[in-house]
Amino acid sequence: MSDVALKYGDDISTDLIIAGKYTKTLNLQDLVDHAMEDIDPDFLSRVGDGAVLVAGKYFGCGSSREQAPVALKAAGIKVVLASSFARIFFRNAINIGLPIMECDTSSISDGDRIDFDIGTGTVTNVTTGAVIQAKPLPDNMVKILSAGGVVEYLKEQGSF
Amino acid sequence: MGGQTIAQKILSSHSGARAEVGEIVVCDIDLVMGHDANGPMAIRAFEKMGGTRVTNPEKVVFVMDHMGPAPFEKAANLQAVCRNFAAEQGTQFMTIGEGVSHQIMAERGMARPGGLVLGSDSHTCTLGAFGAFATGVGATDLAACLLTGRNWFRVPETLKITFEGKLDPGCSTKDVILYVVGRVGADGGNYKSFEFYGDWLEDIGTADHMTLANMLVEMGCKCGFVCHSNLGIEADPDAVYAEETVIDLTRIEPGLAKPHTVDNYAPISELVGMKVDQGFLGSCTNGRIEDIRIVAAILAGRKIHEDVRFIVTPASKAVHIQAMAEGHIATLMEAGAVFFTPGCGGCVGTHGGVPADGEVVISSANRNFRGRMGNSKASIYLASPASVAAAMLTGVVTDPRMLAEQEGAHV
Numbered sequence: 266m267s268d269v270a271l272k273y274g275d276d277i278s279t280d281l282i283i284a285g286k287y288t289k290t291l292n293l294q295d296l297v298d299h300a301m302e303d304i305d306p307d308f309l310s311r312v313g314d315g316a317v318l319v320a321g322k323y324f325g326c327g328s329s330r331e332q333a334p335v336a337l338k339a340a341g342i343k344v345v346l347a348s349s350f351a352r353i354f355f356r357n358a359i360n361i362g363l364p365i366m367e368c369d370t371s372s373i374s375d376g377d378r379i380d381f382d383i384g385t386g387t388v389t390n391v392t393t394g395a396v397i398q399a400k401p402l403p404d405n406m407v408k409i410l411s412a413g414g415v416v417e418y419l420k421e422q423g424s425f
Numbered sequence: 426m427g428g429q430t431i432a433q434k435i436l437s438s439h440s441g442a443r444a445e446v447g448e449i450v451v452c453d454i455d456l457v458m459g460h461d462a463n464g465p466m467a468i469r470a471f472e473k474m475g476g477t478r479v480t481n482p483e484k485v486v487f488v489m490d491h492m493g494p495a496p497f498e499k500a501a502n503l504q505a506v507c508r509n510f511a512a513e514q515g516t517q518f519m520t521i522g523e524g525v526s527h528q529i530m531a532e533r534g535m536a537r538p539g540g541l542v543l544g545s546d547s548h549t550c551t552l553g554a555f556g557a558f559a560t561g562v563g564a565t566d567l568a569a570c571l572l573t574g575r576n577w578f579r580v581p582e583t584l585k586i587t588f589e590g591k592l593d594p595g596c597s598t599k600d601v602i603l604y605v606v607g608r609v610g611a612d613g614g615n616y617k618s619f620e621f622y623g624d625w626l627e628d629i630g631t632a633d634h635m636t637l638a639n640m641l642v643e644m645g646c647k648c649g650f651v652c653h654s655n656l657g658i659e660a661d662p663d664a665v666y667a668e669e670t671v672i673d674l675t676r677i678e679p680g681l682a683k684p685h686t687v688d689n690y691a692p693i694s695e696l697v698g699m700k701v702d703q704g705f706l707g708s709c710t711n712g713r714i715e716d717i718r719i720v721a722a723i724l725a726g727r728k729i730h731e732d733v734r735f736i737v738t739p740a741s742k743a744v745h746i747q748a749m750a751e752g753h754i755a756t757l758m759e760a761g762a763v764f765f766t767p768g769c770g771g772c773v774g775t776h777g778g779v780p781a782d783g784e785v786v787i788s789s790a791n792r793n794f795r796g797r798m799g800n801s802k803a804s805i806y807l808a809s810p811a812s813v814a815a816a817m818l819t820g821v822v823t824d825p826r827m828l829a830e831q832e833g834a835h836v
């Protein structure tokens with residue numbers, strides 16, 4: 266099982282992931298329609314049935330808009346790999362159940378096939394054969410992510 | 426065991442156990458804020474969690490600041506979701522035109538020293554000017570607070586920044602914080618708490634403390650504190666810091682953040698003469714009465730350049746009324762400025778001053794990401810209110826100190 270990597274650069278802000286003018290909706294499809302459009306007009310067709318988003322440092326900086334990880338997840342992004350994440354994006358992604366892995370992404374090229382395992386934190390570049398180890402997530406985040414996000418977690422647990 | 430930073434103290438008092446850096450603690454929240462852009466998602470998530478009654482509704486406020494008055498149908502409907510939920514649940518509600526959430530929470534004294542505030546907005550850190558651990562979260566985190574009255578936190582490391590020396594009187598606090606963001610970098614404080622120190626903090630006022638705290642998130646902060654002598658909370662003398670930096674105020678001149686990142690700092694001398702198309706005075710960074718006074722003093726009795734548009738959006742209704750009472754509204758309108766409803770306005774690009782393709786905006790706000798003001802083909806330069814006003818007069822980037830000198834020459 267592997268998915269195609271869509272590679273972008275450093276400092277991708279939440280304004281670029283989904284512009285503020287498109288966040289005024291509760292309809293997922295409205296968000297999907299405009300995800301990443303200012304940085305990659307072909308984003309949606311490139312995601313197809315599913316893809317891995319790969320970025321450099323400080324992915325998701327800026328606004329706290331949760332619509333950013335929501336738009337990526339709904340568009341078919343299975344995991345975001347970045348060398349670092351902005352704090353609020355990181356937390357939002359876990360909360361809504363979008364897997365993210367902090368790892369050295371410099372060896373991954375656009376179009377490589379990627380396999381990943383959240384449990385072990387390993388990312389395998391199927392195209393080159395390279396194996397990358399991601400930074401482990403704190404336990405409470407793994408629990409939230411395994412539940413599918415905070416909504417499901419709190420539905421089960423009632424409280425933190 | 427070393428002493429505690431302010432962030433550690435607040436997380437300790439709210440979790441009931443000594444909070445060590447790197448630990449995860451669960452805390453009771455004192456104030457929860459949702460706005461019209463993210464609040465509705467939080468309300469839906471709350472319902473999906475099985476929520477029926479908000480825990481501590483008196484500690485929850487919804488603010489309609491991101492798109493007021495509603496510019497289109499979807500916005501109106503989202504505001505209705507918040508309005509109805511607030512009425513049903515008995516939370517506080519602040520309607521369109523009251524102003525930007527951070528400004529009105531400050532005006533109403535809603536954030537206390539030692540308090541813990543969560544808002545569905547990244548600039549919630551502004552309330553660190555009042556000694557609160559105030560941090561921005563997303564909609565689902567907000568929903569978790571509505572449901573449980575609590576949330577979890579990773580106890581952050583703290584970065585200590587000390588200001589030394591005297592600031593050139595022709596420079597403002599905005600010039601200082603733009604310089605600091607340029608030095609530290611947009612991700613230089615990611616996940617961290619900040620503590621600002623220095624005698625300079627005693628010389629400046631609350632509005633300036635808010636401008637400093639506001640832009641902390643442009644360095645990735647979780648929260649931050651402007652440690653002046655009346656803050657009402659202090660770190661232990663033997664608190665442990667992850668990093669300490671000194672900023673020499675004597676080296677600072679007016680400066681700007683160039684497109685398209687906030688840490689792309691340039692001293693104004695590098696940009697003088699560059700043509701601009703639009704000016705924006707407003708936002709939770711610099712839309713206060715102090716900022717309007719500065720701009721009114723520069724524009725009084727003059728006209729803005731014929732090639733520019735100047736949009737002024739007071740940060741709150743109280744600011745707007747004060748500006749009216751002091752006569753600044755007439756001064757600015759006679760000079761050619763256009764006023765927009767107090768709130769976020771053009772800052773977030775939904776309405777209130779979207780620039781055209783290829784245009785250059787000089788703005789007193791806090792973000793210049795591509796697309797921020799609603800058009801990804803425009804360029805945004807962030808600057809102080811005085812630098813915005815100077816550019817409005819001349820139509821090009823102008824050092825506000827030069828303007829003062831010219832004035833002096835006329836007398």
Ligand code: SF4
Binds near residue numbers: 525546770
């Ligand atoms: S004024 Fe701008 S930065 Fe401040 S809360 Fe509103 S949109 Fe955010």
